[in-house]
Amino acid sequence: MVWQIVIVVVALAAIAVLLFSQQSTLLPITPEVKPSTGGVYSEALVGSFNRLNPVLDYTNSADQDVDRLIFSSLLRFDDRGLPVNDLIESMGISQNGQNYNISLRENAVWHDGQPVTSEDVVFTVELLRSEDLPVPEDTRALWQNVEAEALDENTLQFRLPEPYAPFLDYLTFGILPKHLLGDLSPAEIIDSQFNLQPVGSGPYRFDQFLFEDDQIIGVSLTAFEDYYNDPAFIEQFTFKYYPDPDAALSAYQSGDILGISQVTNDILPQALQEPNLNMHSGQVPLLSIIFLNLDNPQVPYFQDVNIRRALLMGIDRQRIINQLKDGQATLAHGPIFPGSWAYYDGIEKIEYDPDAAIQILRAAGYAIPAAGSSVRTNEEGQSLSFELVYPSGAKYEQLAEAIASDWQRLGVEANLQAVDSDDLVATYLDPREYDAALVDINLTSSPDPDxxxxxxxxxxxxxxxxSKWNDRQASEFLEEARVELDRTERTRLYNNFQVRFASELPALPLFYPIYNYGINQRINGVTMGSLYEVSDRFANVTKWFLIAERSLETAATQVETTASP
Known part of the structure; x- marks a missing residue:
């Protein structure tokens, strides 16, 4: 899959105490409550409505969240990136890895009562191939090379031109009803009334939009009683749109909503002060990394693994996380997401050690000149000075400055250059015309670790x-893994790749951000691990249930009584 480049301590201690205290107070209450059907849950979405159609929502996270509840997919992925059947009843893969035979659940029906069939799946695949719809290029390219055939009402087959283990990643698209959209062209679907009155087969069905001054300010969903899995406990699910996280928090504080879709670092301290707001956190596969151009004659020292190691060793990444990310990130040690089944925890982890980094640079022949420059230079007059390009914007500027400051202490000079994100890719990365580049690798929507x-x-x-990393050993591991369907063998290959990457350090991994989701303590049953897309917070939404206020009060009273001397 082609991934896209997208381009203090006291406070943290207080946050940690608040998080701990919130979690600990819930423990004695949980056994006192049991799931019951009914109730209304309302959540703040930061963003606005565009279209409720899973083939058209790729650039609108608010639409994606709503679509996650309305529409079904063939597969979902758990928090380790392992596939979980959704509409699929069973699946068989041919020995050559090219044919996928899929049987659908026979009890799956659309919200209008019509059965979900293999023709619906094939129809949706045809839309994903269309040049007339705003589908991601890698998704379109893949489906244009895969044959999809409905064998009968509940059975279909995908035929690939060659084995491709990450293919399952592409089976998470939302299925659309052919009986409602089949007579429309792709261009007509973009402006179809369907996008305002969607019909899916997921756990919740569309009910109505909420309006204010003729503007859509929210959407209301109702639990679908004929859902093929266990129906949801919460009867009504309401989303309300807000322009920014501050407005979302204010809505929670005023009692307008019970959940906040994303508690950003800006509002996290205030959110943690809310006594009834539980915080659920998970890593997000958005890897901040520094690419080094290993084949640029202007910076020949990047070809020396010891220099690369010293550069990573000289960045105080944990301090950067604490100060610039408010502690809401985790250290990265390689290119495979730590939440993934393929992540190998046994790889070498480079710790911050500026003294050791300086010793490495000295051993490589780079010393501070006796007079004049503070930049390390070797006997040939080659200085450890290079350009670091990064996407324009305050958060990247602060990060780049922090990295450059750390390197300066080593005697390494990074000349900072901010550029537009699109420009960074088109002018610097694509033609390989750069020294070093600070970027984010967006691994979201890609549970397969390839x-x-x-x-x-x-x-x-x-x-x-x-980075122009020309390493045959690493490439062999990757090439074998992407055609290997046995997960145990793929794990071994990816373990070997990660060991090789950590040994050679062709780029400098920095950190993965943490996503925080705030939800009122009246909502029980919520669990959340690593997220491959933000809407994954709804993975077990059918198990959520509301606790009546009086139940919480009774439970709290029981806890206080038990704790009394």
């Missing part, structure tokens, strides 16, 4: 191997 696009030799020219 890191081939960024690190395989075949991607050096024309691909996304921006």
């Amino acid at each position: 890191p081939y696009p960024f690190w395989d030799q075949a991607q050096i020219t024309g691909g996304q191997n921006y």
Whole structure:
């Protein structure tokens, strides 16, 4: 899959205490409550409505959240990136890895009562191939090379031109009803009334929009009683749109909503002060990393693994996380997401050690000149001075400045250059015309861990191997893994790749951000791990249930009584 480049301590201690105290107070209450059907849950979405259609929502996270509840997919992925059947009843894969035979659940029906069939799946695939719809290019390209055939009402087959283990990633698209949209062209679907009155087969059905001054300010959903899995406990699910996180928090404080879709770092301290707001946190696969151009004659020292190691060793990443990310990130040690089934925890982890980094640079022949410059230089007059490009914007500027400051202490000079995100890719990364680049690799929507696009030799020219890492051993691991269907063997191959990456450090991994989701303590049954997309917070939404205020009060009284001397 082609991934896209997208471009203090006291406070943290207080946050940690608040998080701990919130979690600990819930423990004695939980056994006192049991799931019951009914109630209304309302959540603040930061963003606005565009269209409720899973084939058209790729650029609108608010629409994606709502669509997650209305529409079904063939597969979902759990928090380790392992596939979980959704509409699929069973699936068989041919020995050559090219044919996927799928049987659908026979009890799956659309919200209008019509059965979900294999023709609906094939119809949706045809839309994903269309040049007339705003589908991500890698998704369109894949489906244009895959044959999809309905064998009978509940059985279909996908035929691939060659084995491709990450194919399951592409089976998470929302299925659309052919009987309602089949007579429309792709262009007509974009402006169809369906996008305002969607019909899906998920756990919740569309009820109505909420209006204020003729503007859509929210959407109301109702639990679908004929859902093929266990129906949801919460009867009504309401989303309300807000322009920014501050407005969402204010709405919670005024009692307008019970949940906040994303508690950003800006509002986290205030949110943690809310006594009835539980915080659920999970890592997000958005890897901040520094690409080094390993084949640029202007910076030949990047070809020395010891120099690369010293550069990573000289960045105080934990301090950066604490000060610039308010502690809401985790250290990255390689290109595979720590939440993934393929992540290998046994790889070497580079710790912050500026003294050791300086010793490495000295051993490599780079010393501070006796007079004049403070930049390390070798006997040939080559200085450890290079340009670090980064996406324009305050958060990247602060990060780049912090990194450059750390390197300056080593005697390394990073000349900072802010550029537009699109420009960074088109002018610097694609033509490989750069020294070093600070970027984010967006791994969201890609539960399969396949890191081939960024690190395989075949991607050096024309691909996304921006570092031009030319390592045959690493490439062999990647090439074998992406056609290997046995997960145990794939795990072994990815373990080997990660060991090789950590040893060679072709780029400098920094950190993964943490996503925080705030939800009132009246909502029980919520669990959340790592997220491959933000809407994954709804993975077990049918198990959520509301606790009446009086039940909480009774439970709290019981806890106080038990705790009394």
